[in-house]
Amino acid sequence: MVVTEDVDLPSCSELTVPEVNLSTATLMSAGPYFGKDCEAINNEFMLCRYELDDPRACVNLGKKVTSCTMKFFKKVKENCLEEFNQYVNCVDKSSGNFSFSKCRTTQTVFDGCMKDKLNMERPDFGYFTRPRVHCSPSPAPESPPCPCYQKFPDATPSLPDWKPRPPARFGSRFYWMTE
Template identity: 35%
Template sequence: YVEPKPLSPSIPEVKEVGATSAALETASFFLGAHCKDVNEDFMLCKSESADPKHCLKEGRRVTRCAQDMIRKLKANCETEWRTYYEAYDWNNHMFQSVRKEEKAFSECVFAKLGLEKVVTGTPEGATPIHLRPNPMLK
């Protein structure tokens, strides 16, 4: 595919994140935690204007933040992450099928980067699904 209308040369180019959907989805909770502020700035900018050019600066920040987190995951937990996202990919992107690999990855990220997986919408005092002894949705 060739973009029929490339961006103006005045707009600096930013490299793509460079990860598969499985890798991004399995890292999504940590990407969200690590990049929370820049993501919120981007979403606020998007709500202010329908013009895509209006938020290019914020979009580049989101991309750079994701790239930074991916570099940190590779440097600190590459083996656990690769095992997790490959299993996730082989299991049709079904989280409930790869809880063992997810746990090893989450423990590594917490131990080495200090980030904890937080599942939004988990009721107060309830054990999050990924920490339950039998983590199946009913």
């Protein structure tokens, strides 16, 4: 990527945030709860990324998403650590592809803890596939003053005159299919 002197790039200190170093099994086990808990800020971040098409403008929202992730896992650690660890270990060690099918009992215990102590219910199957309207508090971006893309006429409005090909010299490869 070529960058000119006119472009202001954020410094390393602005980009440095604590990372969420968790295993695949941990993220998959907490995924439904985490997705629902941080849904609003994540949707705002993704909206910023798609509308502005400039990652520099969305750095602060990305920090908020990471912060929400850290807060969520701290809540789980304070309230349901033992149940969560059992569920994660089951998901991690019961199959080679992190299947949930053999861990329904530990999942039920973890779901009960999340309901009792954090008042969070596991989203139903298909919750994240349903379309929802996100009401953003930030204003819509301005449209560009000039069109970014020019429309050019089609180079070939029609195909050139087409003549049928002569039959194959040695016959068809599919001689067994005829008649």
